Amino acid sequence: MSILSILDIGKSGITAQRLALEVTSQNVSNVNTPGYSRQSTVFESGTVSMERGFPLGNGVQVAEIQRAYDDFLQQQLKNESTTNGQAKTVLSSMNRAEQLFNEFTTDGLGKSMQDFFKAWQDLTANPQGQPERQAILARAQQLTDQFHRVNGYLNDIKTEANKSLEGITADVNDKVTQIASLNDQIRQVEVQGTKANELRDKRDLLVRQLSQKVGITYLEQPDGMLNISLSLGQPLVLGKDAAQLSLQPDPANGGFYKVLTTPPGGTATIDITSIVGGPNNSQGEVGGTLQVRDTLVNKFISNLDELAYNLATQVNAVHSAGFGLTGSTGLNFFAAPAAMAGYSGLGGIAVNITNTNDIAAADTNPLTGGTGNNKNASTIATLYDKTLPFSSGSTTLEGFYNSIVGNVGVAVQNAQRGQTLSDGIIKQLDNLRESSSGVSLDEELANLIKYQKAFEGSAKLINTGAEMMDTILGLVR
Incomplete structure (x- = not known):
């Protein structure tokens, strides 16, 4: 040498x-x-x-x-991010829905029902009393207003969920475009025989962020590019080409958006609403949003319609058979339901009686000997505790309302449990990733000294x- x-x-x-x-x-x-x-x-x-x-x-x-780098950890983080995105989205909406269904001790719908039937009970003590009759009309108006308020607020939750799809899909489009661009950059770098480490880190982070928006799977190709698809197979990224999500009003679903995609390199759009938000595959923020909009809130509105429908139908049946102070009869107390669907909203349940004399407290005509008769008012007052047929089984009006409150609470608890569990798993996975892939300053400072000494040795x-x-x-x- x-x-x-x-x-x-x-x-x-x-x-x-x-x-x-x-x-x-x-x-x-x-x-x-x-x-x-x-x-x-x-x-x-x-x-x-x-x-x-x-x-x-x-x-x-x-x-x-x-x-x-640990691909297994990346897969786990991706999967759990999807679950977390869905749980957070559902919880946010369910927390808002829960505020609508207050306990009977507050001024919510349950208390309004109690007050309405209590006003009928008060009328039995003085069937001809104008103050008592005025109280019934006032309580009835409060009750219908509460139905409208809760129905409107639930529909607002659906509308806001639908509106949020605009931001979510725009974010998805941005991320898949960036991933496709990084794919091309990584391929160009690695074809020269070197590893594009920083570019791969950026792409991995984008994949995790994308998985929070929508459920995905991915597969790395031999040239280093990453192909990404929805959980049920619809491609989002193929090499350097990215799909583009779009929204289109759907007349069959009240004008709410359906989610479309233009496949990578394609031109024809495909409806993927059922793919990203079906009953069994609601994943990520998109899936959670569609679950809230098309399933959870609809169930609460349907239950609310059924409660209003049964209440009005039962009261109308008794009231129309009774007599007012001037002998009026055959009058519905509430607007007659044309259908159950939508009855709790505006244009549905409403007070049909405007004249206090038309309130049918008697079961016989006062003009022919029924003066002071309170039997009809007493029958209406007992409807609150009467067992009635509902879709979930026979129960009282109070019992059915309590079941709605319970269903909302269960939905909140399930979403809260899902988010808490998911947050814990993500934290644990992040800690595992940090221990295997994160930077330790102590270790790096030791390396600085080691490499510095080796550099000085080579110089010597x-x-x-x-x-x-x-x-x-x-x-x-």
């Missing part, structure tokens, strides 16, 4: 340690960067050559800049070689 070989070995050491210091510096500077994976320098000995019959190395070289080797060369040149002179 010549003195020049010594200089070359020293040069290789300086080059390799300098690169290792650069990698360590990159780790330290990105210690707080979301999604960044720790990188490490992998060294290998230079090519061995024979020198006077002995195998001697020719310095050191960097074999690879390795990224600390070059100085020694240079001194040896000077000695030989001095002998020649």
Whole structure:
């Protein structure tokens, strides 16, 4: 081995340690960067050559800049992010719905029902009393207003959920476009034989963020590109091409949006509403939003309609058979329901009686001997505790309302439980990822010292070689 070989070995050491210091510096500077994976320098000995019959190395070289990455953890984070996005979306809406169904001790719908039937009970004590009759009309108006208020607020939740799809789908489009662009960049870098570590980190982070919006699966191709599809197979990213989601009002669903996609590289749009928001595959924020809009809130509105329908039908049946103070009969107390659907909203349940004299408290005509008769009022007052047929089984008006309150509470608890569990799992997975792929400042500072010393050693080797060369040149002179 010549003195020049010594200089070359020293040069290789300086080059390799300098690169290792650069990698360590990159780790330290990105210690707080979301999604960044720790990188490490992998060294290998230079090519061995024979020198006077002995195998001697020719310095050191960097074999690879390795990224600390665990695809299994990435898959788990992706899956749990999808669950978390769905749970958070549902919980937010269910918390709002829960506020509508207050206990009977407050001024909610349940209390209004109690007050309405109590007013009829008060009328039985003085069937001809105008104050008592005025109280019935006032309580009836409060009751119908409460039905309208709750129905309107539930429909507002649906409308806002529908509106939120605009922002969510725009975010999905942005992320799949970025992923497709990163795919192309990664391919161009890695075709040269190097690893695009930082670009892969950015892409992995985008994949996790995308999975929070919608349920996805992915598969890496041999050229480093990542193909991404919806959970049920519809492609979102194919190589450097990305799909584009769009929204279109659906007349068959009250004008609410249906979700469409233009496949990567395609032109024809496909309706994927059932794919991203079906009963058994509501995933991510898109799925949670569609679940709230098309399933959960509709169930509450349907129950509310049924409660209003049965209440009005039962009161009307008794009231129309009774007599008012002036002999009026055959009058419905509430607007007659044309259908159950939508009856709790505006245009549905309403007070049909405007004249207090038309309130049918008697079961016989007061003009023919029924003065002071309170039997009809008493019958209406008992309707509150009467067992009636409902879709869920026979129960009282109070019992059915309590079941609605219970269903809302169960929906909130399920969403809360799902989010709490998901938050805990994500936190645990993040900790696992941090331990395997995160940057440890203590470790990196130790590496800085190690590589610095190796750099100084290589520099010292070059100085020694240079001194040896000077000695030989001095002998020649």
